[in-house]
Amino acid sequence: MKLLLITAVFIFSGFVHAAELSLEPYHNARILFQSSGETDDYLFALGSYKKIAGSWRLDRQQRLSGNLTRYTVELPEGHSASKGFDFYLDQLQNFNLRELFHCNGRDCGTSNSWANNHFKILQLYGLDQFQQYGAYEVINADAKPFYVALYAVQRGNKRVYLQLDIVHVDRVNEQGIAANPESIIRALDSSGYYVFPDLLTGDAQGVMTINIKPAHLQALVDVLKSRPEWTLAIVGHDYSPVPLAVQQKNSHAYAEQLKTAVQEAGIGADRLVSYGVGGLAPAGKGDRTARVELVKIYRQ
Incomplete structure (x- = not known):
């Protein structure tokens, strides 16, 4: 079975190949955009978009540098945003995964903010009540983690789009990138x-x-x-x-x-x-x- 593999090395046949983080692509999903390359200023969202001083802004964020791999996919007809989101999250949970932030529906803010201001991909502009975002850290053996941003949304025409951004950082943050306290509480409540x-x-x-x-x-x-x-x-x-x-x-x-x-x-x-x-x-x-x-x- 072909795998979606994340690295800084190369892209071919619609899949990214990498050391240590391999993800199976969503069956029959259509890849709209894909890219891989170095970044020194990736805005990693660690909170929702909220209206502050008249404009929609993230209430918590972190700047990252390293190799950035991005995928925008359209799910097959009849597949929900939550199903697509869970498909990738279930795979990430096979690794040493730490949830840093998660939101669902209108708690995430406006889909317009995520689509046009954050990811800058207009296809991601959908219905606020049918969106989901998660920020995750994957620890691997070389001690330089992967940071994963996962966003899924349904548009008014019932089409569902998913964004997967993965940054393999080039250096470890000495202060640490903390999980949102609500994510820690959810983990303690759900798994103990x-x-x-x-x-x-x-x-x-x-x-x-x-x-x-x-x-x-x-x-x-x-x-x-x-x-x-x-x-x-x-x-x-x-x-x-x-x-x-x-x-x-x-x-x-x-x-x-x-x-x-x-x-x-x-x-x-x-x-x-x-x-x-x-x-x-x-x-x-x-x-x-x-x-x-x-x-x-x-x-x-």
Whole structure:
């Protein structure tokens, strides 16, 4: 089966080929536009379009540089915008995916803003109530993530169009690109856990710690402030090739590090509890050597 593969290398036969991020194209969809090349100023939407001082503007955004691959497709007749959106999102979930923002219908703002101001593709101008947008981060082994913008809309003539923009960044944002707090809340409500996005780093002596970026920490603090009734378990995982007791000690240290940072940001200690399970929960490991998860727990 042919795959839609994203990279900075080349395009042929209507498909983009790349290392590490492969997506199957929507069956019988018609590709209207496609392009691939370097960008130093891609506007990555991390929020809705809202009317500010008389004009429609994004309430949250990030500028990215790297290789940008873009696809505009028309779905077959009778296929809905939500079906097209879910088709690509389901595939993205096979990777180490983190939702940064999602909106649906009129909560996204006006379709005109997305079509003409943001993507600058007039075919994407449709009905506000039949639109959906998502912003995602895909972590891969080289530590330079992919950022994915996915937009789907139905026009008044029932035709459905989908935009897929993927940026493989050329450098890692040192401050971090945080998820919208509502996305974190949705993950905790729906699945009961959320993987904290920061990666492990080692010092000259080989001591490993998690690199807590300010934006990610603030998003977590905002979640806890907006949900004062919540208590979270911070669960560390370690998959290094060492005895289980050492894994558990290391993973608990990762959890304690994040717990301390959250407390120092103003969250009470009674709302957080830390655990280290070592390598005993390998599901969801992916290519990570370690991870820290936030798990929603219930008070007695």
